[in-house]
């Protein structure tokens with residue numbers, strides 16, 4: 001595994017940092033199949049926390065539970081000490097938790113800047129609300145351009161989203177998430193399907209947007225995890241196999257046996 005030699009670049013939040021996002025005994029059943037099995041997890045304010053685990057381990061389901069897109073069968077989710085699993089997704093967004101999707105959520109026939117303006121206008125990503133308030137577009141452009149600069153897409157603002165590279169689309173998705181002023185940002189496999197150049201770009205971008213925020217990311221690339229994550233949680237068959245400081249968990253024999261030892265994920 002190449003990750004063992006990668007320097008750990010991010011500085012950790014203090015150990016007494018407040019809990020930003022907490023899962024309490026989360027269970028999610030899909031017609032008898034338990035996709036999430038008693039998951040408890042506390043994400044500290046200011047940390048970058050990676051969720052790793054094999055395909056089908058329940059990582060995306062966990063994100064859906066944390067962000068309110070799925071209701072748990074049992075258990076609770078708390079954001080800055082307040083229960084949120086009872087709230088609809090848009091109200092969770094307003095409380096400061098945003099996610100980007102594993103499946104692209106950009107509108108391909110709109111320009112890059114229009115995509116950001118839609119998001120600024122309509123947190124729920126419903127284009128109808130956007131088109132009914134076209135007069136406000138001009139007011140949104142400067143803010144949209146600032147976000148595009150922040151995610152490295154300033155020069156791409158007039159291009160159609162459909163024409164972006166895979167890596168640029170992920171940059172745009174992160175920009176779209178940033179429109180909601182998230183305090184906690186959930187990123188589901190931000191580097192999936194990318195070549196090494198895109199991976200490096202998105203890794204830097206995640207580190208940058210993590211400043212002053214809490215980030216939880218699902219990530220398969222262990223080199224990216226090594227560069228970014230303060231703490232990691234390993235999921236297996238819907239359960240937490242191990243959770244803790246990156247250096248401790250990656251040396252945990254159960255983790256090596258179950259996930260890291262038999263395959264090169266880097």
Ligand code: ADP
Nearest residue numbers: 030033035053054055056057058059060061062
């Ligand atoms: P991961 O993101 O770790 O690859 P997922 O959370 O997508 O895993 O899926 C975990 C398990 O739950 C898989 O076996 C998947 O088939 C199942 N699953 C996910 N969503 C649904 C659903 N809506 N209905 C039924 N089964 C689902």
Ligand code: MG
Nearest residue numbers: 059060061102
């Ligand atoms: Mg997934």
